[in-house]
Amino acid sequence: MLPIQQSIFKAYDIRGVVGVTLDADVARQIGQAFGQAVRDQGESQVVVGRDGRLSGPELSNALMAGLQDAGIDVIDLGVVVTPMVYFATHVLGAQSGIMVTGSHNPPDYNGFKMVLAGEAIYGDAIQQLYQAISSGRVQDAPASPSGSYRQHDIRHAYLQRIIGDARLARPMKIVVDCGNGVAGAFAGELYRALGCDVRELFCEVDGRFPNHHPDPAHPENLQDVIRTLQHSNAELGLAFDGDGDRLGVVTKDGQIIYPDRQLMLFAADVLTRHPGGKIIYDVKCTSHLAPWIAHHGGHPLMWKTGHSLVKAKMRETGAPLGGEMSGHIFFKDRWYGFDDGLYAGARLLELLSREDDPSALLNALPQSVSTPELQLPLNDGENFALIAKLQRDAHFPGAEQIIKIDGLRVEYPGGFGLARASNTTPVVVMRFEAESARTLAHIQEEFGRVILAAKPDAVLPFSNDMAVLPVEMSLE
Template identity: 75%
Template sequence: MVSLSKTIFKAYDIRGIIGKTLDAGVARQIGQAFGQAALAKGERAVVIGRDGRLSGPELAAALAQGLQAAGVDVIDLGVVATPMVYFGTHALDARSGIMVTGSHNPPDYNGFKMVLAGEAIHGEAITSLYQRIVDHDGSSAATPGSYRTHDIRAAYLERIIGDVKLARPIKIAVDCGNGVAGAFAGDLYRGMGCEVIELFCDVDGNFPNHHPDPAHPENLQDLIRCLQETDAEIGLAFDGDGDRLGIVTKDGQIIYPDRQMMLFAADVLTRHPGQQILFDVKCTRHLAPYIAKSGGQPLMYKTGHSLVKAKLRETGAPLGGEMSGHIFFKDRWYGFDDGLYAGARMLEILTRESDPSALLNSLPQSDSTPELHLELKEGENVALMDKLRSDAEFPGHEQIITIDGLRVEYADGFGLARSSNTTPVIVMRFEAETPDALVRIQGQFKRVILAAKPDAVLPF
């Protein structure tokens, strides 16, 4: 038995290592605590699902037992992508849901993404589950909740295929990295009229080919090779639980999500002129002007899928997106992050063009880095960011944005350092108009980080 650790209760989900900080016993406790929280909101049923991880069946079964012990009815969708659980909270008679997923983490991780009474919970709502478990007296509801399975596959695929229309047929390559999206992506895009080459679409929780995380270039090399060697026009890649999208052009260029957002924003704003478009602090400095040029109001916000969803609800914005690949459509969709749906919407835009790659490659960009991680010990990341906020100086900057870490804007680029909400890491990203400017900005960040922590092993 693993003892309950507060460390698994992260900023916007619960995540732990199987056999060390997470097991069936902990999953059952989480289920019961969430069930009690759902009942307190007047909810009677909870939708659950799991990705393709090897620990998924045991955790999902224990989670269901905990929910039933709280007196909540369980609707089990089985093996699904995370957005299919979110879809279930709209399509079924239950506004709360839990997805058992380790997302893009290594195979020995697993966790829970949660929607409570229609809202993706984060921060205190997640830590309050921990407190609820600690305070629990061990009792169960006098009448346990019911349990039933439900196959949501057809309804989910039909909803997207009915909404998104291609302007012409297109041949695409899809790389699911053996994540759970592989069980659905091929059928979805074929249903829309695509010819599909499938890479690593057999679901395998060992992830034998490459890690299912399209945010990192090394995980997209197989897809790039496939596009070079076949007549597929475009490549789509998904993370382990199917809520994030990566895109590769015919000539092997990676179109990061902040540039994807330019096309999504321009399209959405044709139906919602003048509305706010939300994006996180990691996004390119070219995105805000592109949104403004397309007739929208750019709004920069914190990183974190639950935080962006909450801000989307607060502002009424029809679209939000994160550099990590979470894209949130409230236009024609429900406002949750869904990599499979975002891929469909991108294909709708691209099939209006004779050369999709030319359109994607023409989007403004600068020299930039992917996400860079400074690995630290537990808790060090928060302390280091506090020190940087109070002490660091950046000569020649135009603006410092502090909504999430430090984003330092210069006339010719920006540098970002922010504390990860899920791991003991400082996440950094740099962008500049020239290679020399990139080196200069990185040099400033290197100087202030080493001044605050001389033994820091920087990734640049």
């Protein structure tokens, strides 16, 4: 039995190392605390799903027992992708749900993504679960009649909902790499039903992830897709993370189309049906995105990084589409507003099937030179303190605009630099983009200057002679 630790209660979810910070007893207490929160919202049902991790059965059983202890009726979806839990909260009459998943983390991790009364919870709402457990309110709560339990197979309804929505203009030959994550249980069937010839890579669900990490954010995890495209007649590659809510895209010639460029294609399409609509994107996205959205008749709106935060902003603004550099794409147009890698893949295929050369269309989307995502490691809490100091004291001569909604994004003529505190690890995340390597180096120099002025012992994650590479996606 492990003590409950606040460190597992992250900004957007709960996540820990199994046997170190997370076990069945912790899961049961989380179930009890979440169950009480559901009852406080006047709800009485929760849908639960899990990914393919080896610890999933034990943790999900304990979680569901805790929910039932709190008097909650449990609907067990079994092994599903995270979007299936979100989908179930829209179609089963239960507006709250929990997905037991470690997402893209290593095999010994697991955790919980949560929807409470129709909203993905984050920040204070997650901390309130910790407070309820640590203060003893969970244990001291009046006994409730035990909630019921039933199983439900959501597979057919979910797949048919996508199949009935997306329409391909012609059959396509694609490669699908699921990295042995849970998306492998569904992706092949879905895309074949849409009319695709599918070459499956690592679609056997295996929580050990024996082939490569299930995270399309990093180019090393896309090399199998790239090689298969080179040596087959497939015209496009799709890759998914461990729980199926993020999409990676590779062209026939091996180019990785990162999510901010995917969002360009989606925005141009969505705005034909929602002229003047707002398109939400996070602070890491390319500077090309805002003018692209405006050119296609939309209103670009930059927002904070974090899938829960983007979803909340979409609800607030009524935006028909949102996305972030991590690979989460959110369709409210024709869909429900939650992030879904499998559905985003279907929408992409719908658009590309109209093209004789899909890769040419994707490669023509605007892009600049940029660094990989860089990380400045610090001690716990130092990342937030450093960013607060920079926001207060740093000066950037020659900058056109300084954006402080999430860290510091400094816009220059021909480029930008970003430094923000990660909400999940004690690092400052940095990204640089420019129209030339020379401009990019200058922006790096300016950020290096202000960081070293604020923290002289900082070890900068870049140098002036650093190679200029396509940006990598966020881990958040």
